[in-house]
Amino acid sequence: MSDAGRWSDLGPRFGVGALIAVVGLICVWLGGLPFLALTVLISGVMVWELVRMLDPEAPAVVLACAAGLALTIADLLPAGYALPLVLAPIFVGVGQLGQRRATYSIFTLAILLAGFGMYSLRENYGAVWMMWLALVVIATDVMGYFAGRFIGGPKMWPRVSPKKTWSGTIAGWIGAAIVALFFVLYTGANAQLLGVAVALSMASQIGDIAESAVKRRAGVKDSSSLLPGHGGLFDRFDGMLGASVLMLMSARLIDFPPGLTAAQ
Template identity: 55%
Template sequence: MTPESSGKWSDLWVRLGSGALMVTIGLLAIWYGSGLFHALVALVCGLMVWELVKMLNPSSGWAPSALGALAGAVTMASIYLPAGFALPILLAVGLLGFSQLQRHRTLFMVFTVMILMSGYGLMQVRDDLGFTWLLWIVLVVVVTDVVGYFAGRAIGGPKFWPRVSPKKTWSGTAAGWVGAAIVGWLFDLNTGAGPQIIGVSVAMSMASQMGDMAESALKRSRGIKDSSALIPGHGGLLDRFDGMLGASVFLLLAGQFTGFPFGAG
């Protein structure tokens, strides 16, 4: 193995170990559902808002912890409220941070709304539609990321957006779409959802990549590599769940047009 090829895979084992632990915890929480899953989603959302504030306002003192804790608490409370009451308190966190932070207020507000609405949407899917459909969302995002990671490093080729994300290639991006299509096809075979789930899976894969690129652009604008160091080999929770944010927001919108969950029994 050449030094160059060795560098491509230098973080592989750390990423795999951390990834396996996250997948195990996530699948157990998704399988169990109810309060355990709600608590995990609330914790992740709160920590992502904490990371976001620290990136955008690194000298803001109490703000990261306070806004992160508030975001987690609001996310947890939202799922136990009627939607008409849940939505305003979810949006209120973004407005509160906008009024308190000194810099990059609009970025904070937009990303915070995405984070909290995504968390709320995922909890709603698990509570209302069950394990199967939340697993589909997670698998599309994970397969997009994993297949893209390996294909991009194995195949290489033209870069997708070298100025912002120098490791991402078109080969890895397209491979992620193929992986998502296969996930959609398998779910069609096992749920009777119909072939349109394949197209929606590819679109959701693209949305997850958009979420990834949006977070990469945010980090590049701040001159940092990772949103935090919480997860060895992966950086922070925003680094790991940026694709889930894009996919979840997309599904909240696209579900109105596709009749999600596609008329499956």
């Protein structure tokens, strides 16, 4: 591939990515209803894209709206009451899809847990740590993108994700650790944060690979064409999907933020 071809998607990818980052960081900083609206919108659109890939005959808009409504109510309730609402759209979809119901169930659960987890992280830990999570995922994606193209080398899993290289994968871990090091130096968290960041980087890459597997099975290149240079929201937020679910599952286990919780 020529140099021009290798970098042909960089302009649209960078422009759209920058716009998404600006909107996202503003909503993270504001918190409350703006961030709630953002997480619900992203989650609903991702469910819409998922359904369209798995079963074009299924009512994708209806299922997306059901997921968004359930997530909105869940975010406004205590966690114990919220959990059944996070699961409810799965049962609605199972009754509507004619095929690939298991894939729908697993990914819809992950999408709604990620949306719920991001909102909970912002509400419970503040804008700084929600930005930390976002920056870990962004660093993983950016470092992986450039290392994969500059260094190249062996493919990680060519059958599922033909462009993903081991060099890009490892560079993503390094990028996440650099972000964590900055936060260790300026927040007072201890060095365990580096390990957490690398684990979240790995989870984001797993989310990326899992979404690639769904697209390959569905026979599509992108989840949709909403975002020039990126495909759909599912293509853009698959990494955040994996990282957010792991963060939600492990926050209490690792006493997050490490080194700060015990001092409070």
